[in-house]
């Protein structure tokens with residue numbers, strides 16, 4: 034068996050415990066191994082990062098992708114907002130995304146003579162998260178001080194759309210032109226269901242609370258992402274949109290950079306990648322019969338990664354997240370909302386959280402996302418009193434610890450989990466690049482199941498998923 | 507229901523009186539007086555919106571000596587009226603509308619039936635929208651509207667701008683236009699209608 038892959042190190046952030054408190058990573062414990070994703074699915078694409086060239090490969094790929102972009106609308110006297118989002122900075126350590134953003138600025142400036150190029154970086158529910166990344170990756174310097182984080186409670190701007198007025202963040206749109214700088218990683222499949230993934234930030238990280246609440250409360254689980262399309266298609270946004278540049282990502286790494294003046298053309302390519310590669314990983318994770326989920330990544334509980342799959346999606350891996358015939362995944366906010374006071378779903382056909390997760394060992398994950406639903410429904414052990422205290426101080430997680438227990442060390446937490454669940458299968462969400470850190474019995478199971486999963490996705494599921502999204506032609 | 511265990515504290519020497527905090531506070535608990543922000547400790551619901559947006563990092567969240575339990579007593583109003591208001595807003599009374607505080611529609615409805623007339627008052631009384639501050643504005647506005655109340659956004663504030671479309675209001679032409687692109691409007695209407703009509707589970711003490 035292969036040794037474990039070095040996980041992404043803890044990060045200093047106001048949303049997580051101090052890195053010095055993360056004494057042990059779950060992958061360092063006895064019995065842990067790793068599986069390369071290419072071993073599971075040999076057809077996964079070749080990656081440019083991680084690789085020998087480091088982030089230079091991303092710069093090169095961005096420059097190449099931008100060659101076909103028409104920038105003629107941008108004049109030297111104009112202003113340009115490069116729009117970024119927090120999630121990109123959590124991919125493979127964050128440097129690749131930061132490098133794409135820097136390259137974008139350099140190329141736009143060189144090609145158009147425009148000097149007034151700003152970075153506007155949107156967030157999820159941690160309003161200062163991109164502010165932290167801007168400093169960490171030197172983006173403030175690179176953009177000559179014109180790099181800021183923006184939040185959904187900042188001043189808004191009404192946007193007239195085909196479905197009425199929606200609201201964007203004023204500072205996102207305060208330039209002559211906007212450049213949509215994003216990534217194709219699937220992340221929250223439970224929310225967007227791989228429908229218009231590439232457009233989503235217009236309804237989310239670039240949007241005000243009214244819009245985001247429309248998405249999560251007014252439209253329903255499979256109509257939600259229409260908010261993004263409605264905003265993007267509005268005359269106001271169309272009048273400012275210059276082009277999009279995406280880091281294209283597969284579960285095993287960065288596969289390239291894709292840029293287009295036509296966001297929907299890019300979106301269709303992103304849909305293909307998302308369904309094919311991530312769809313296989315998720316379907317494989319759905320085959321896991323029992324396991325301990327270990328969270329060990331600098332991100333909120335829901336977003337910790339393993340092979341490109343976030344914990345929130347593993348918690349719903351007992352259903353097919355890509356199948357739009359299924360209205361509600363086991364976890365999404367609509368599902369969470371539909372649990373009544375007796376702690377049971379209001380409708381009988383709402384699936385339970387993935388019953389394969391016998392216990393969650395929360396070794397290291399951040400606050401800043403409402404996560405009590407997980408500790409309420411999945412037995413959860415949090416490592417370290419400091420981490421427990423941090424959750425108790427988070428307005429979004431005041432009841433997370435009400436349902437979780439605390440262990441002093443990682444070792445003690447895992448021992449407890451082994452003893453009480455009786456399983457030795459462990460899936461570690463630690464952002465390992467190119468592979469997954471798992472326990473040996475789980476490695477065996479995944480390697481055994483992968484070929485049949487691959488076959489089923491190719492022949493049966495993928496054609497259906499693409500057809501449902503209108504990209505099968 | 508929310509147990510408020512934090513309180514915003516302003517470091518006056520860092521405050522430059524920009525009023526950002528005032529514009530984002532969901533319960534109007536912080537105001538600039540003589541060019542310095544002042545927190546009304548009784549009103550503050552510990553949401554950290556001000557702390558997270560102050561451009562001068564002048565605010566910290568401190569632990570309250572005595573946590574404050576914020577809760578509207580649903581049993582103080584006739585439950586039939588609560589149910590009726592929720593269902594008119596197309597919400598199940600037991601549906602969670604604020605994920606951070608697990609506030610259910612019935613508690614917001616009860617707050618409105620007991621006199622709350624704006625999202626700010628609803629948040630002050632129930633604690634809803636004092637967690638992430640993002641996701642729950644629409645159901646609050648829908649419940650107010652269903653009760654015949656037309657609140658005005660706080661003057662010069664950024665707290666909220668307006669109610670937006672629900673899936674029931676999507677124009678047929680729009681549905682038709684995007685029918686092949688994976689947006690399941692009519693199917694989601696069916697699902698949400700079933701949720702709205704689902705019987706309550708009935709443990710009223712939550």
Ligand code: SF4
Pocket residue numbers: 516520521522523524525526527528538542543559560561562563564565
């Ligand atoms: S946001 Fe900060 S600087 Fe501005 S008024 Fe409030 S406390 Fe003062």
Ligand code: SF4
Pocket residue numbers: 513514530531532533534535536545549550551552553554555556557636
């Ligand atoms: S309620 Fe929130 S925004 Fe208002 S003063 Fe308290 S912490 Fe600040």
